[in-house]
Amino acid sequence: MQLFTIRLLYVLIAVATLAGCGEQKGKSPDQSQKVAVIISTLNNPWFVVLAETAANRARELGYEATIFDSQNNTALETDHFENAIASGFDAVLFNPTDADGSIANVRMAKKAGIPVFCMDREVNATDAATSQILSDSYAGCVAIGKYFVEKLHKQGKYVEILGLVGDNNTWSRSKGFHSVVDHYPDLKMAAQQSADFDRNKAMEVMESILQVHPDIKGVFCGNDGMAMGAYQALVAAGKAEKVMVFGFDGAGDVITSIQQKKILATGMQFPKLMAKTAANYAHAYFHGKRDFAQKVPVTVEMVNQENVHEYVAYGSE
């Protein structure tokens, strides 16, 4: 019993110390407002750029900013929201893990009086987030699809490499692409395989596909990492000149490769622009603005070898 009491005492002391730390940090005398940046995953450079730009912009504007990584897990995201609310954050710049699964988290913040600004991906509710600054993947892939059709002269065999098959971005991109390409019966999809948004897997999948279909004319990849992987497989097979590679994201490697005429085109999303807009909106919110547009679409622009000089990695500064 005595041992138990002592142990309990230790626990209480530990808790008190921790709480004390939190207290000091949270309520500094010149209390600046705190912005939480909750990001679906940091396991992909694209999202790292999104997160860091949002946090840095918030800091520039004079706020404290902390990045939370949801690791593509909606339950972990819920924890982050709960923690952010409990530790007194004043706004959330949010990149949802799931359009439906994340709604409850946004509502929870709203209920606690904390504005949420969605970046890049949306939540399927118009009454939850304060504003949603969204990248239109579907429309971007429609544009790529049109360019694809033009470049392949409306005929020939092609390959599609999908991202993670459980990810809704994978399918919005694929559907946008097919909404155009499927209208041309002479364009035949020889293979549709997944490479999990992973460069190495894309290379391996492409190596195998080339064994069966050495005569393909084009490859559409669901992100730029996979486009790089597919391109490397084509180089190794001596087919880099004959097969046109199309990506999506606007990552650094691919922009360089388009400049070097290795890759044909990609869909440029503007993570930096979206992140900065979200941080600016939070700033405006703190200064009393309330009438935000529910959805602010950010167009995905197609980057090809003709216009690549207008772009840098991840858009523009």
Add this chain to the structure above:
Amino acid sequence: MISLKKYSHIAQFQSLIALFFLCMALALMTDNFMTTDNFWNVMRQISVNVCISVGMTLVILTAGIDLSVGSILAFCGAVTAGLLKYGIEIPSANLYIGFTVLGVVLAGLLAGGAMGFINGYAITRFKVPAFVATLAMLTMARGFTMLWTEGHPITGLGDEFGFLGTGWFLGMPMPVWISGIVVIAAVILTTKTRFGRYIYAIGGNENAARLSGIPINKIKVWVYVLAGMLAAIGGLLVTARLDSAQPNAGMSYELDAIAAVVIGGTSLAGGRGTILGTVLGAMIIGVLNNGLVLLDVSPFWQQVIKGIVILLAVIIDKSNSKSE
């Protein structure tokens, strides 16, 4: 001992038959499976898994498990790439250290060995279950990779380094050479050395091994160090092949490695199994991955099929060990 030996022969024979039938089926179903190009594709693609699985076999033979190999692979790949590209710069001391390819390879191996040592030390010194210790390392090593790369790939590593992943030597791709050397060394280690016999003894019956004076802790630590270094070799191969160290490289590779070990007839309870069995297991997975893409099977079904193959392999393995 005789029955043990006989057993492992049967298990290997089984994997060989399974591989043979798989290849025959694929040869009949597609024209493009039995080609030289495709053969080297498959061999190159499995080389990373072979390296990791060999390390995993050693660990599992001692009745342990190593879940951290995928993350260690990513970290060592990133360390190698980062040192090669940027070197070490300490502005305050006006110091810059550049690295040759050999230098970064050694640095990568050292990093892998060090992480393996931490695994082994936690397991033997603090009696942390291997599952937990290496699970912790899985997370930590991934975190270190993110810190080192700041979440961005390190790209553009030069042709000399790229040769390790994409080059050919005497008609065979470099990754196949490297993984082949790893396999031969591991076969010799497990079958011809005292260290190898100790590994089997520890996995077979740890108490008996301790009583017969085998330095269990020392052997175990070394086994995890080797597993870490082999993961580092895998990291080198992945990085050299892609000309890029990806922060998310090697995700769930530990599961592919465990699958190869299990399909190859090694018992998760330890003490029973062979390196060559594991190599066959890795080949079965590699051929299956390749074949499913050649046949353009839907990505959804691919996962189901791979799961079924693993399950079948273990069921056959179990029914065999009972009949003995």
